[in-house]
Amino acid sequence: MVFEQHKSARTELEKLQAQASGVALLTPEQVQSLTASLQVLTDEEKQLLTAQQQEQQSLNWLTRLDELQQEASRRQQALQQALAEEEKAQPQLAALSLAQPARNLRPHWERIAEHSAALAHTRQQIEEVNTRLQSTMALRASIRHHATKQSVELQQQQQSLNAWLQEHDRFRQWNNELAGWRAQFSQQPAIASICGNGSNS
Incomplete structure (x- = not known):
């Protein structure tokens, strides 16, 4: 679950980075910070994948532990039954030990x-x-704690980047408007030339 959330957060940060690059107002330091954040997330995904593999190994051990506990329970019951039979047959065993050789009692022991x-x-x-x-389990708890902490920091980075994009979005709109004005201004000399030619004729 943590791995999927972490991967989704990294994908979202990549989208935000792409949006920010489209604004073309990121400083080199901001670009470097975003790139470093993505690298950190990539490394953390590898750690989380390793943790998932260890968790699967833990589940295998739990299965093995359950099997061993069931086997121990069966052996404990068998031992108790053998001891109970021995105690029940103690008078007969005592009499037999006097009357028969010890080797006859060996299978029971x-x-x-x-x-x-x-x-x-x-x-x-x-x-x-x-x-x-x-x-x-101790290692898994440590990795999950680290992943949760990094997820919180990632969310904070996303919020800051979203705020920055909203704040600077007006510059992108101004660029579009300036491009339109430039196109209009570039057409005015041509229009004036056409009008001048018309009056001369």
Whole structure:
């Protein structure tokens, strides 16, 4: 949204620059200032485009974060179920541990260890994605703040230029009137010559 507004504002400033050049009353300093403003806006559009790309990357990370959180929830439920089954079967396990070799109990313990390791790995991935998101969102907020500030300054420049164009528009009208007067004056000698020739005849 900020990118589109910024681009529209730059287009408007280009139109105003074209109008101002038509008046032919801009000083070199004013022309240089307008050109510099357009260059600044062009550079800022590149920054905003980069920010949009980073925002898309953030959305991808958010999607990945949601997937990881769902996976963590599933693994947490599986671990809790395994622990609940272990607690429920604790009396039988205690009796079996006395009556059977320890290797018979190994699959049960391995399943619990597997769930625990998978859950720990998923939680680590969630922390990494969260760290990336926080860094990217902070950068995006900084760029948006800068873009908003530049948009305000651009609007002020547009208002000043509009006021200048309105104030100096009368000079453009005077130029048109002067051109008409010059055309009339240039025709008067020809008319006088024709009239003189007519009287001589």
